[in-house]
Amino acid sequence: MTPYRGTGAGHRAMPLDTPDAEPEATSCDVLIIGGGPAGATAATLLAERGRSVVLLEKDHHPRFHIGESLLPLNLRIFERLGVADRMAAIGVYKPGARFVSDEHGSHTAFSFAAGLNQDYTHAYQVRRSDFDQILFARAREAGADAREGVRVLDVTLDARAGHHVTARAKDGAVAVFRPRFVIDASGRDTVLAGAMGSKARNPHNNTGALYGHFRGVAPFGDAEDGNITIHLFDEGWFWMIPLPDGVMSIGVVSNPGFFKRRRGEPRDFFMDTLRSVPSVARRIADAELISEVTTTGNYSYASKVMQGDGWLMAGDAYAFLDPVFSSGVLLAMASAEMGAEVADTWLDDPVRAAPLARAFERKVKRAIGSLSWLVYRINSPVLRDMFMNPSNRFRMREGLVSLLAGDVHVNANRQVPVLAFKVAFAWLTLARRFGYRLRNGGLVRMGSG
Numbered sequence: 001m002t003p004y005r006g007t008g009a010g011h012r013a014m015p016l017d018t019p020d021a022e023p024e025a026t027s028c029d030v031l032i033i034g035g036g037p038a039g040a041t042a043a044t045l046l047a048e049r050g051r052s053v054v055l056l057e058k059d060h061h062p063r064f065h066i067g068e069s070l071l072p073l074n075l076r077i078f079e080r081l082g083v084a085d086r087m088a089a090i091g092v093y094k095p096g097a098r099f100v101s102d103e104h105g106s107h108t109a110f111s112f113a114a115g116l117n118q119d120y121t122h123a124y125q126v127r128r129s130d131f132d133q134i135l136f137a138r139a140r141e142a143g144a145d146a147r148e149g150v151r152v153l154d155v156t157l158d159a160r161a162g163h164h165v166t167a168r169a170k171d172g173a174v175a176v177f178r179p180r181f182v183i184d185a186s187g188r189d190t191v192l193a194g195a196m197g198s199k200a201r202n203p204h205n206n207t208g209a210l211y212g213h214f215r216g217v218a219p220f221g222d223a224e225d226g227n228i229t230i231h232l233f234d235e236g237w238f239w240m241i242p243l244p245d246g247v248m249s250i251g252v253v254s255n256p257g258f259f260k261r262r263r264g265e266p267r268d269f270f271m272d273t274l275r276s277v278p279s280v281a282r283r284i285a286d287a288e289l290i291s292e293v294t295t296t297g298n299y300s301y302a303s304k305v306m307q308g309d310g311w312l313m314a315g316d317a318y319a320f321l322d323p324v325f326s327s328g329v330l331l332a333m334a335s336a337e338m339g340a341e342v343a344d345t346w347l348d349d350p351v352r353a354a355p356l357a358r359a360f361e362r363k364v365k366r367a368i369g370s371l372s373w374l375v376y377r378i379n380s381p382v383l384r385d386m387f388m389n390p391s392n393r394f395r396m397r398e399g400l401v402s403l404l405a406g407d408v409h410v411n412a413n414r415q416v417p418v419l420a421f422k423v424a425f426a427w428l429t430l431a432r433r434f435g436y437r438l439r440n441g442g443l444v445r446m447g448s449g
Helices: 037-048 074-081 084-090 128-142 191-196 256-260 266-275 278-284 328-348 350-375 381-388 393-404 416-433
Strands: 025-033 053-057 092-094 096-101 106-111 123-125 145-148 150-157 164-169 174-184 199-201 208-215 228-233 236-243 247-254 294-296 301-303 311-313 436-439 442-445
Touching (some): 053 128, 053 150, 074 123, 123 236, 150 191, 191 311, 208 256, 236 278, 328 350, 381 416
Parallel strands (some): 025 174, 096 228
Antiparallel strands (some): 096 106, 150 164, 208 294, 228 236
16 A cells, blocks of 8 residues: 555555554445544435445544534434434523623624524534434434444545545454445544645634633523623633533633743633633632633644545534634534535446535535634624624624524525625725724724723
C-alpha cells in the first residue's frame, strides 16, 4: 500500500497502525466512521433501504458531548428517522433564542414561530449523551451493524477494488472491512480530512471555548422559558442552555488572545470570566458547578475536499462553525441525510450518483455559507446593534429568525428578507464610519446615548 497522496484509487487515507497478520475482512455496502448524529442518521436511512451498513463509534454511549441546543429544522429529520417522540421526551422545549447585551443595557428574544418557515416553530435543548444514544440505538434497530468502542486505524480508498478499512476495539481485537462506500462522520476527529491534509483552519473565525454544567442558575426572567440565552460581552459571548433536571450548560467563546491571558486552572479562569459580566454574574451568583470545565480551541475549520468516488464527508468531519447559532447538529444530520442519498444511488449506479454528489456538496457549502455570514459578524458592533434593535421592515426580522432556526437549505441567500437584512447591515456599517449608530430604532450620533 502506498502512502496517501490524494483521493483516487489505491491511496491510503490514514497512517497504518495495524498488526502484521490481518484478520479476514468483512464486506459491506457502506462503512460509516463515527456514531454521532451524522453517522447514526446516515446509518439508519441506508439500513432502512436494505443496505448492509457497518457503523463504527470509537466511544461507548452514553458519552458527554457539547452541542446541546437544537434547531427547529431538526424536527423534520427526527420525524423521518422515527424518533420524534423520543426526542420530545428527553428535551427541554425551546421556543427561540434570546440575546443579552450589557453594553446596550437591553435584551431581545427571537421566537421561532415568527420565522418564514411555519412548518417547524420550536426546537429542544438536550443532553447530548441521551440524544446521541437514541440516534445510535435507532441505527441498530434499522439493521445497521452498529459497533461501539471501535476506533478506525486505517482507511485506503479504492472505489474500484473496494475500500479497505482497519479498526481496533478497546479490547485490542482488530477488524478489517471491505466496504463499497465510505462515509466519514467522525466529527472533530476529521479522520479523512486530517489524513488527507485537506483540513484547514477558518481564517475568518478562529475561536476557542470553555464550558461546563451548573445547577441552581437563575432564570433570565421570572421563570425559565426554555430559550437559549446568548450573553454578549466585549470579547465574545456566553451561551446558557437549559437542560433537563434543572441543569444549565454554560460556555464562553472568544478569540485566542483572550484565552492566552488565562492564569491558573481552567476552572478559576472560567468562573472569573463569568463573574466579570454583570448579567451573567447575577445568574450564577448562587449556582454550583457540577462538572469538569472543558476547553477546546480552533473551533472553525473546513476540508478542502468533501467527496470523491465512493466516499464522502458528513457533518463536522467536513467543516465546523462557531456554535453561536446552534447549527452543528442540524448541519450534521442534514448533510448525512443528503449523503445517504448519494451513497444509496452510487451503490446502484456511480455515474448517476456523480451529479447528486456535486449537488450535495453545493447544498452543504451553501448552508454553511448562509450561517457563516452571521457567525463572522457576531462581534461586529453593527450586527449587535441590529440584534438589540430588531426591525421587521421588509420582513427582515422574519428572515433573521429563519436563519437562526436553521432554515438554510432553501437557499436563504436569495430570500428577500435575508437580502434586506444584509443590505441594512451594509448601510449601517457605512453610517458608523460617519459617526452614527443604531439605537432605539433610529440613527444617533455615537457617544450621545
